[in-house]
Each structure stands twice: as structure tokens, then as C-alpha cells.
Amino acid sequence: MESGGFGSINKSIAMLSLCGVMLIAIIYGFVAYIEPKPTPLQGFTAPFVFGKFRVPDDNPLTQEAVQLGRRLFYDKQLSGDNTVSCSTCHLQHLAFTDGKARSVGVSGKTLDFNSMSLANLMWGPRHFFWNGRVDSLEEQALAPIQDPNEMAQNLDDLIDELEADDVYPGLFRSAYGKISAENIARALATFERTLISADSKYDQYLRGELKLSAEEELGRKLFMAHPDVKVSLRGGNCIDCHSQFLTSGFNAQFDGFSNNGLDTEALLNPGLQFTTGQVTDRGKFKVPTLRNIALTAPYMHDGRFTTLEQVLDHYNEGIRVSDSLSPLIMEADNQPQDAVNIRISLNLNEEEKRAIIAFLHTLTDHSFITEDKFSNPFDADTMPDA
Numbered sequence: 001m002e003s004g005g006f007g008s009i010n011k012s013i014a015m016l017s018l019c020g021v022m023l024i025a026i027i028y029g030f031v032a033y034i035e036p037k038p039t040p041l042q043g044f045t046a047p048f049v050f051g052k053f054r055v056p057d058d059n060p061l062t063q064e065a066v067q068l069g070r071r072l073f074y075d076k077q078l079s080g081d082n083t084v085s086c087s088t089c090h091l092q093h094l095a096f097t098d099g100k101a102r103s104v105g106v107s108g109k110t111l112d113f114n115s116m117s118l119a120n121l122m123w124g125p126r127h128f129f130w131n132g133r134v135d136s137l138e139e140q141a142l143a144p145i146q147d148p149n150e151m152a153q154n155l156d157d158l159i160d161e162l163e164a165d166d167v168y169p170g171l172f173r174s175a176y177g178k179i180s181a182e183n184i185a186r187a188l189a190t191f192e193r194t195l196i197s198a199d200s201k202y203d204q205y206l207r208g209e210l211k212l213s214a215e216e217e218l219g220r221k222l223f224m225a226h227p228d229v230k231v232s233l234r235g236g237n238c239i240d241c242h243s244q245f246l247t248s249g250f251n252a253q254f255d256g257f258s259n260n261g262l263d264t265e266a267l268l269n270p271g272l273q274f275t276t277g278q279v280t281d282r283g284k285f286k287v288p289t290l291r292n293i294a295l296t297a298p299y300m301h302d303g304r305f306t307t308l309e310q311v312l313d314h315y316n317e318g319i320r321v322s323d324s325l326s327p328l329i330m331e332a333d334n335q336p337q338d339a340v341n342i343r344i345s346l347n348l349n350e351e352e353k354r355a356i357i358a359f360l361h362t363l364t365d366h367s368f369i370t371e372d373k374f375s376n377p378f379d380a381d382t383m384p385d386a
Helices: 001-034 063-073 137-144 154-166 169-173 181-193 201-206 214-224 308-317 350-361
Strands: none
Touching: 063 169, 063 181, 137 181, 154 181, 154 214, 169 181, 181 201, 214 350, 308 350
């Protein structure tokens, strides 16, 4: 009897212990999958002159998502060998470019394209990368992570690393509920949407806070004008591809892509044709923003030009003819063509070229490249800047 009594007591204790473990598991599971209630991003503003923008309904701008995305953007764990981060090719002091003609990733191989600036991504062409191969920032975010030459990271391995991290489980739980590839992409895209450059000298001019110099004003007028010799209107033809306030490509369909005469037909890179399959899109590339252009050399999709002077010389006298060359470039000329002079050229004089470059320098936004909320959140001693 006594032995049986102790046996019953032991069984009861064992059952209580098992129930306790199950209850803890149930509570933990409930907490792990509880719906997060993130905080709408405070103090977020966007210049009205940039026009309308849309944030995906399933990925709103929240403080928790921005905090998480910023940390991920600068974290080298996102690469397979933990040597590079998104910021390796997008450095804040260079307006989120890398200063190289074409970037280099974990493989050590030179990549196909120049690193694009990440400013004002909520406007302009709704297709990303130079050849427009994805149509959302969320999709764009995962492409370089998985590319074998860029970051070479397996997404399942990355999720395991983040789950084992001391900080990320809590950050993901607050922002999205759980760690997943989809939520990694959402967080990165959210942070990138906050990278708004709108306090350059040109912006201050638009707000009536200052006046441009005479040379800068001449450059602005040339930038905004398509030349028309019939009415003696001289122009740099820039605005035909670079929208007035954003200075990026237009966002309707593939209007933000153009063949700007870099190569002859035989040498054309597929460009947009890679995405659309249309031969008429061969040699067309995404029109980049000119915001902070003085900081983002080298220029063009392959970084072939190292200075703004070389860029102006290209448009003024270096256009190469091909079947998909933009008609807006073909017809842009500041003097009538005759039977002898049939070369496509803007025919700007030296004063006009200098003025356009002076105006381009007014697009530099010093607050953008020094803003703390865009900077590396990691302590310099534990994780130095890429």
C-alpha cells in the first residue's frame, strides 16, 4: 500500500511536470506567432513636387520595419561568407553608390553593371536594375543576396543565422511576426523607401530659400529645354529623359528606359531586351536619377565615363547611331543640320556645357549623405563600415 501510494504520487508529479512543459510550449508558441502591432513611421514626409507615390498595402512604412531594414542593409551576415553587406556596393557618403565602374561581390569577379544610387526609389521607373528585370523593391532586395557573384547567400541558411542571432528574432517579431525570406525583403525595401534626397541647393531654390548663380541658372534653363532652332531656343535636352524635379526616368510602362547612344548596333548590350524580349528594346537602360550626380561617378550602366565633362562631351558630340536610339536624342540639335553636317550632336558651346555641369552640382544633397538615420547602426568596433 505504501509503495503503491508513493508510485501514485510520483506519477502525479510526472503528469504535472508534463502538463507544465506543454503549457509553456503552448504559451511560447502563442507568443511567437502573435500578430505584431508595429508603429506607423513618425515624421515621414515626401516633397509634393516629386508627385504621388505608393507603398504596398502588405508592407506599410513602420518604425519597426525601418529599424530592422536598416540593420539588415549594413549586416555582412547577408552574404554567404559574411564579408559584404548591401552597403558594400551602396555607400552613404557616395549617395549609396560605390565609386567603381562596375561593382565587385564575394566572388571577386567584376559584375555586369555599375552600382546605382538608392535615392528616391518610390518615384521614377517602377522597374528596378539597369535592365528592369524586377518590378518591386521587395523582389529587388533578394536578388543580390542570392546572386553567386554578389552576395552568394542561401536564403534558408540566412534565416538560420538570423534566428540564432541575439537581436534579430525580437526585431522581426516586432516588425512582421517571424523571420522569413519574404520579411527580409520587406524590411530592406522599407528602409530603402525612406532614402529620400530632397535638400540640395536645387531643392532650396525650388522652395524659394535661395537663388542660383547666373551660371547655375543658365544651366538649369538648358537642362529643362529641348532645343528648337525654329524659335532660337537652345537646350541641353536633359529633361526629355530626366524628369524635372526627380531628375530620374518617367514611370509609365518602360518610358524610364532609353538608348542614349553609347554604342553602335553591333556593340549594343541587350539591356531592357533581356526583360521584355523585344528587339526594339535592345540597348535601352534605366534612366538613373541625377540627384547627387557629382558624387556618383563613374557614369552610365557600365561606368565608362569618369567625369561629368565626359558625359556632356558624349551627348554633345559622341552619340553612336543604332536602331533603338532614342528619337529625342536624334532630333536634339542646337543648330540646323545641312547636307555636310549629318552627325547627331547637341552642338552646345563650352559656356553652355560648363553651365549644365554647374547646375548638376546643385543637385548634391549634403544632408542626405550625412543623415544619421541612414547610416550604419552597428558599433564601429564590432562591425566597421563596409
